[in-house]
Amino acid sequence: MNRRDLLPSVLAGLVAGSTSMPSMARLAGESDAERGVSEFLALDPVDNFRQAMRLQRSLEDADDILHWYHFTMVAVPLNATPKPVVRWEGIEFSRHQKIGENRYRMHGHNLSFPRDLRSGEFVAEVRNPVTGKRVPVPPMALTQDPGLVRSPAGVITLDKPSAPPRPDYKVLRRERGLVKVDGIRVPPDSWPVTFLEMGTEATPAHLFDDSSKKWLPTEVSGAYVFPWPAWMQMGDAPGHMFAAWSGCKLRSTEELPAEFHARAQRDFPELLRVDRRAFDRPYPDLHPG
Amino acid sequence: MLETLRRLFKPADEPLDAGRRALLATAPAGVFGMAAAASLAASAPASAPDDDGFVHFANPQDKFRALFRLERDLRDEGITVSTYQFITYALPQGARPQPIVRWEGMEFSYFRRVGALTWRIHAHNVSYPRDLHSGKFVSQVLNPFTGDILELEPMKLLNDPGVLHGPQGYLPLDAKAVNWLNTYHVLRTEGALVKSEHIRPTPDGWPTMFIESSCSTVTRKDFMDDSVTALPFQTSGFYVFPFPGWMRMGERPGHMLGAWSGRRAVGGPRDLPREFRERVARENPELLEARWRELDKPLSPLIKEALPA
Numbered sequence: 257m258n259r260r261d262l263l264p265s266v267l268a269g270l271v272a273g274s275t276s277m278p279s280m281a282r283l284a285g286e287s288d289a290e291r292g293v294s295e296f297l298a299l300d301p302v303d304n305f306r307q308a309m310r311l312q313r314s315l316e317d318a319d320d321i322l323h324w325y326h327f328t329m330v331a332v333p334l335n336a337t338p339k340p341v342v343r344w345e346g347i348e349f350s351r352h353q354k355i356g357e358n359r360y361r362m363h364g365h366n367l368s369f370p371r372d373l374r375s376g377e378f379v380a381e382v383r384n385p386v387t388g389k390r391v392p393v394p395p396m397a398l399t400q401d402p403g404l405v406r407s408p409a410g411v412i413t414l415d416k417p418s419a420p421p422r423p424d425y426k427v428l429r430r431e432r433g434l435v436k437v438d439g440i441r442v443p444p445d446s447w448p449v450t451f452l453e454m455g456t457e458a459t460p461a462h463l464f465d466d467s468s469k470k471w472l473p474t475e476v477s478g479a480y481v482f483p484w485p486a487w488m489q490m491g492d493a494p495g496h497m498f499a500a501w502s503g504c505k506l507r508s509t510e511e512l513p514a515e516f517h518a519r520a521q522r523d524f525p526e527l528l529r530v531d532r533r534a535f536d537r538p539y540p541d542l543h544p545g
Numbered sequence: 546m547l548e549t550l551r552r553l554f555k556p557a558d559e560p561l562d563a564g565r566r567a568l569l570a571t572a573p574a575g576v577f578g579m580a581a582a583a584s585l586a587a588s589a590p591a592s593a594p595d596d597d598g599f600v601h602f603a604n605p606q607d608k609f610r611a612l613f614r615l616e617r618d619l620r621d622e623g624i625t626v627s628t629y630q631f632i633t634y635a636l637p638q639g640a641r642p643q644p645i646v647r648w649e650g651m652e653f654s655y656f657r658r659v660g661a662l663t664w665r666i667h668a669h670n671v672s673y674p675r676d677l678h679s680g681k682f683v684s685q686v687l688n689p690f691t692g693d694i695l696e697l698e699p700m701k702l703l704n705d706p707g708v709l710h711g712p713q714g715y716l717p718l719d720a721k722a723v724n725w726l727n728t729y730h731v732l733r734t735e736g737a738l739v740k741s742e743h744i745r746p747t748p749d750g751w752p753t754m755f756i757e758s759s760c761s762t763v764t765r766k767d768f769m770d771d772s773v774t775a776l777p778f779q780t781s782g783f784y785v786f787p788f789p790g791w792m793r794m795g796e797r798p799g800h801m802l803g804a805w806s807g808r809r810a811v812g813g814p815r816d817l818p819r820e821f822r823e824r825v826a827r828e829n830p831e832l833l834e835a836r837w838r839e840l841d842k843p844l845s846p847l848i849k850e851a852l853p854a
Contacts, residue, residue, distance in 0.1 A: 291816055292815075292816075293819070294649075294818030294819065294820065294821065295820075296680030326740075326742075328744070328758065330756060330758070332756075332800070334638060336754065337756070338755070338756035338785050339756075340756075340758075373729065376598070376599035376731065376733065425677070427678065427680065429630075431818070432808070434779075436806060438806070440644055449640060449641050452634060452636070452642035454632065454804050456781060456804075456806040458779070475762065475779070477760060477806065478781075478804070479783045479804050481636060481642055481802070496636075498783070502742070502760040
């Protein structure tokens with residue numbers, strides 16, 4: 257099952273109507289009563305965790321999860337007008353392994369290439385709209401993720417494996433032909449203070465309702481707040497960056513857009529492959545929670 | 546609209562209902578007009594790549610048609626109803642950002658073409674606060690930074706002065722000078738989907754922190770069908786705004802952030818989520834109707850002068 261195979265289902269859930277609304281509504285299998293559906297799913301913590309896993313990753317004991325997205329970064333100087341800076345196209349490629357009942361260990365990496373805000377062409381430098389300077393923007397290859405353990409109790413980041421899990425926020429809701437999970441990522445104390453990440457992932461309701469499906473196709477959107485990156489050359493100026501993304505979950509790197517895939521294959525071929533060696537490292541002091 | 550934004554979001558004396566409306570009103574969602582299809586044909590892009598990529602247009606007029614068709618309707622007269630849920634976060638300078646409250650809301654806009662490719666738009670918004678975790682309607686939330694219990698009222702934004710929208714950008718109807726506000730808009734294809742990314746910053750020189758960005762998704766099939774004058778969409782986005790008065794943050798530096806997920810209510814108010822629609826019908830039934838009288842108000846001489854032929 258890949259995203260393109262599932263596209264008719266995704267679209268049926270996606271489309272809330274159109275000039276061709278009657279036909280699309282039939283495609284989505286909606287009755288008039290279903291059109292007004294919007295409800296929060298009251299799930300116990302374990303089921304909430306498992307259903308969120310299906311949406312965000314998969315319930316397989318071991319799996320590789322690929323997200324592809326575009327995102328735009330915005331500079332938010334204190335007491336000044338926020339300004340868009342640069343667009344990125346990227347992937348998050350992660351893998352997980354079940355290590356206990358409803359307990360999964362995860363590792364992953366990210367790779368993103370900067371693109372011009374208006375033309376969409378790959379770029380190597382942009383104008384910092386706050387300072388007016390041209391600044392070089394390198395590709396982002398984030399490969400130092402320490403990994404984490406996720407369970408209904410929350411999240412343990414493996415740079416502090418003995419710390420208790422931090423509860424995280426995941427609310428599931430049904431909205432017409434879609435089921436959505438709204439998530440807020442709680443960073444560890446060791447992360448920069450100015451950090452926040454939130455997102456919404458949506459899947460067609462009829463696929464969600466089929467419990468035999470451990471992996472669900474999703475459209476994803478979200479945003480995160482983070483400190484000035486070094487390449488912005490902002491010095492001690494107060495403020496931060498903000499980025500908003502839109503993308504989807506894919507089944508394999510073969511589904512990536514050709515241009516992105518070609519560049520990644522040329523410049524960072526190892527980041528298009530699954531490397532499960534991180535799981536070889538034991539964490540004897542891992543918190544049991 | 547920009548004047549409205551500035552008024553509404555002045556940090557010091559923020560009215561309770563000043564939260565979301567103004568920013569949304571600068572770029573609200575789409576609509577299905579009830580009138581017969583207008584003579585304006587939906588615009589086709591100059592290029593529509595088969596593979597994933599950016600969509601390029603032959604001229605600004607075609608690009609505007611694509612935007613207006615996504616966010617509203619190319620018919621001469623129509624309405625737009627969109628429904629969404631959004632979570633607001635507080636970001637005090639130097640402190641860990643925290644979520645504050647979830648909202649469920651709608652934007653209802655009504656518009657009429659008043660010149661070549663230029664529409665006059667008015668809108669109202671209604672949003673109700675909901676508990677972050679249970680999703681139930683609430684009237685109080687905790688401010689985690691001050692420990693205060695905050696009293697929340699429904700957000701009803703009813704004083705929109707209106708705006709002109711055309712290929713030049715946006716021009717608020719209460720503007721004191723003719724400065725069309727341009728925005729950042731990019732369309733791109735993702736397989737069978739077309740995504741519209743729209744960033745609406747405020748002009749240079751504004752003293753406070755505003756920006757709004759959205760990504761709306763439609764099907765390529767609908768997008769390429771000229772007979773579809775108003776595209777059904779799913780949308781997500783965010784906006785940045787100063788601390789509203791109800792947060793009682795005093796002079797503390799920082800700002801708020803809201804992130805939403807929603808869709809066009811293609812069938813109009815009857816297409817709104819049932820619990821939300823029933824509450825509006827109970828408390829403010831008049832807000833489930835278009836307020837067409839807003840469009841009868843005379844335009845200022847300045848705005849009349851700015852209207853394209």
